[in-house]
Amino acid sequence: xxxxxxxxxxxxxxxxxxxxxxxxxxxxxxxxxxxxxxxxxxxxxxxxxxxxxxxxxxxxxxxxxxxxxxxxxxxxxxxxxxxxxxxxxxxxxxxxxxxxxxxxxxxxxxxxxxxxxxxxxxxxxxxxxxxxxxxxxxxxxxxxxxxxxxxxxxxxxxxxxxxxxxxxxxxxxxxxxxxxxxxxxxxxxxxxxxxxxxxxxxxxxxxxxxxxxxxxxxxxxxxxxxxxxxxxxxxxxxxxxxxxxxxxxxxxxxxxxxxxxxxxxxxxxxxxxxxxxxxxxxxxxxxxxxxxxxxxxxxxxxxxxxxxxxxxxxxxxxxxxxxxxxxxxxxxxxxxxxxxxxxxxxxxxxxxxxxxxxxxxxxxxxxxxxxxxxxxxxxxxxxxxxxxxxxxxxxxxxxxxxxxxxxxxxxxxxxxxxxxxxxxxxxxxxxxxxxxxxxxxxxxxxxxxxxxxxxxxxxxxxxxx
Amino acid sequence: xxxxxxxxxxxxxxxxxxxxxxxxxxxxxxxxxxxxxxxxxxxxxxxxxxxxxxxxxxxxxxxxxxxxxxxxxxxxxxxxxxxxxxxxxxxxxxxxxxxxxxxxxxxxxxxxxxxxxxxxxxxxxxxxxxxxxxxxxxxxxxxxxxxxxxxxxxxxxxxxxxxxxxxxxxxxxxxxxxxxxxxxxxxxxxxxxxxxxxxxxxxxxxxxxxxxxxxxxxxxxxxxxxxxxxxxxxxxxxxxxxxxxxxxxxxxxxxxxxxxxxxxxxxxxxxxxxxxxxxxxxxxxxxxxxxxx
Numbered sequence: 001x002x003x004x005x006x007x008x009x010x011x012x013x014x015x016x017x018x019x020x021x022x023x024x025x026x027x028x029x030x031x032x033x034x035x036x037x038x039x040x041x042x043x044x045x046x047x048x049x050x051x052x053x054x055x056x057x058x059x060x061x062x063x064x065x066x067x068x069x070x071x072x073x074x075x076x077x078x079x080x081x082x083x084x085x086x087x088x089x090x091x092x093x094x095x096x097x098x099x100x101x102x103x104x105x106x107x108x109x110x111x112x113x114x115x116x117x118x119x120x121x122x123x124x125x126x127x128x129x130x131x132x133x134x135x136x137x138x139x140x141x142x143x144x145x146x147x148x149x150x151x152x153x154x155x156x157x158x159x160x161x162x163x164x165x166x167x168x169x170x171x172x173x174x175x176x177x178x179x180x181x182x183x184x185x186x187x188x189x190x191x192x193x194x195x196x197x198x199x200x201x202x203x204x205x206x207x208x209x210x211x212x213x214x215x216x217x218x219x220x221x222x223x224x225x226x227x228x229x230x231x232x233x234x235x236x237x238x239x240x241x242x243x244x245x246x247x248x249x250x251x252x253x254x255x256x257x258x259x260x261x262x263x264x265x266x267x268x269x270x271x272x273x274x275x276x277x278x279x280x281x282x283x284x285x286x287x288x289x290x291x292x293x294x295x296x297x298x299x300x301x302x303x304x305x306x307x308x309x310x311x312x313x314x315x316x317x318x319x320x321x322x323x324x325x326x327x328x329x330x331x332x333x334x335x336x337x338x339x340x341x342x343x344x345x346x347x348x349x350x351x352x353x354x355x356x357x358x359x360x361x362x363x364x365x366x367x368x369x370x371x372x373x374x375x376x377x378x379x380x381x382x383x384x385x386x387x388x389x390x391x392x393x394x395x396x397x398x399x400x401x402x403x404x405x406x407x408x409x410x411x412x413x414x415x416x417x418x419x420x421x422x423x424x425x426x427x428x429x430x431x432x433x434x435x436x437x438x439x440x441x442x443x444x445x446x447x448x449x450x451x452x453x454x455x456x457x458x459x460x461x462x463x464x465x
Numbered sequence: 466x467x468x469x470x471x472x473x474x475x476x477x478x479x480x481x482x483x484x485x486x487x488x489x490x491x492x493x494x495x496x497x498x499x500x501x502x503x504x505x506x507x508x509x510x511x512x513x514x515x516x517x518x519x520x521x522x523x524x525x526x527x528x529x530x531x532x533x534x535x536x537x538x539x540x541x542x543x544x545x546x547x548x549x550x551x552x553x554x555x556x557x558x559x560x561x562x563x564x565x566x567x568x569x570x571x572x573x574x575x576x577x578x579x580x581x582x583x584x585x586x587x588x589x590x591x592x593x594x595x596x597x598x599x600x601x602x603x604x605x606x607x608x609x610x611x612x613x614x615x616x617x618x619x620x621x622x623x624x625x626x627x628x629x630x631x632x633x634x635x636x637x638x639x640x641x642x643x644x645x646x647x648x649x650x651x652x653x654x655x656x657x658x659x660x661x662x663x664x665x666x667x668x669x670x671x672x673x674x675x676x677x678x679x680x681x682x683x684x685x686x687x688x689x690x691x692x693x694x695x696x697x698x699x700x701x702x703x704x705x706x707x708x709x710x711x712x713x714x715x716x717x718x719x720x721x722x723x724x725x726x727x728x729x730x731x732x733x734x735x736x737x738x739x740x741x742x743x744x745x746x747x748x749x750x751x752x753x754x755x756x757x758x
Contacts, residue, residue: 173509181694213551213554216692217492218492240694240708240711241696243706249706250699250700250729252729259696262689268506275506279732397692398711
């Protein structure tokens, strides 16, 4: 296979027109020939900056080297040492700002497609039935993990590898957290990709108990005092959806992105065989510019709607992954940028009929470093709509913090935990992921889960040895 | 899996089940709810906890057929199982915060409508067991839909049954009974707890506001996860948007925007939605997340 070393080996994708009407995965992945060719572009840097860019520090040059040599199983073992969810990360990580953003190849040309190679290796391992093994010796200590999303699965997997007896408690009826309720099928297939990754974590010896709401069904104190858990990791995720607080927001046809996506992803409302209904809408506005906004927009599109993203800053400030924005545009999602809603217009029966918006311009950078949007006077206009999906982030769920004695939260009501080892204000209790940081990414949550596993291991070892 | 130990038909389309759910039974309190899911394809259905047995580890639920999932649930028998059963969700009833001393001094009026009789029953029973007699009004459309009458009679201080069509006992709405008791008989109550259809709770609250009788209602909006994550259950209370699943389900009835709440309940009930779902399922499905909730 001939390649221009400055350019990535192109990857097959479903045609935008075809995929706009189905929920099958958009990106089809590399075949082995393509993967080997792309791996050949890696310079195998001694001081590998890509590893520093990876929140779970996968030995990237080493695994890519094995791909180049055709040793896919070995490559998968190298990735597994650092990551429990490679098939997920290869699909949903913001590589452009992490590993690939650091790639030397990227200075003069395209960076190496590290994410796509990771995905290839993980998919190959799954198809060839390569599974991680549970450690032979257990250390007899019990750890409870709250939440089975990226942070919880990672923390549980890491601890199980070290011989701990780990039980994950999941509030919903399926394990996976945001991987099953949030990220859509066309970006992260549930049965084909997520379920086997969770099976891999179970293969390490991790138990998962679904339908347990910590703070309600039982509490952290009860887990430690009555059920004999020596330590607890909280990876309960982001929590309650935010709304704008503008008039008309309780009208019928205004949904949080969480609700819209949960109905479609977790409850499979897009599939006629399932009981849960969804109101897809015909003319839909999605308010927000993050990955969740893109997911909601592309889900609505697939359910037959005409969809516009409404975002108050400009394109370069969109927090979503570049690939998601690109895919959304290809599929026909419209972007109404530098636009902010001021009121949702409601008909006499309580349904959305439109949205009043104002145009914005960018002013001085704010504390996040992004230029803050300022309203342009007399720029008000109306959009005709039947559905508005609010994708404005989340605020922490108080279920756990309000029922756990001695667990400190910060001003924003996020759990206070050390970035280095996840330690909270309560002895034996660790936390990480969106419950600590507020809504962020899958991989940052995994990084936090991994750090906390190390912290828990040090705590339990220091305790009686 | 969560095993059904008892399944009973209470009235047309209304069913009672005892379900084994140890964690829920250990920690639940009156006023809270559970979410049940019959199988892989079923909806998550919120239902108020009607009774619980901490020793046996069981929860009693009562539900009415309103959609595809509840229709399938009605066919389950003792020995069958729910795939999922989770809770307790929401906040316990405010009465749980009061000491027995305080409760004994209080005059409490319960107003139950239709399938809402089920969640009222355990509260009245609990009070009775603790030496507090509460008055109970039970309203039903017609005699055939009346549930738990005997059980209620055994625990209520006074029980007043009324049917919309006059097919049994009094004829008329629950509001007329309240008026009678307070205005004509001069009874004084410290608090009214109303659980039933949204429209009933709205009119009870309009009346009790006039009567200056504090009233607590238990709302039953559309929900998905029940833990605060989806925001489907938002309701305006005292001008503020609340999530019924985490801030409720019980609220000060005089502050609830019932008209908005009733409109929101129609979300999946439009003509178009009905036709669409009928065509898919060969059955009417209202997406109202079932039961009394």
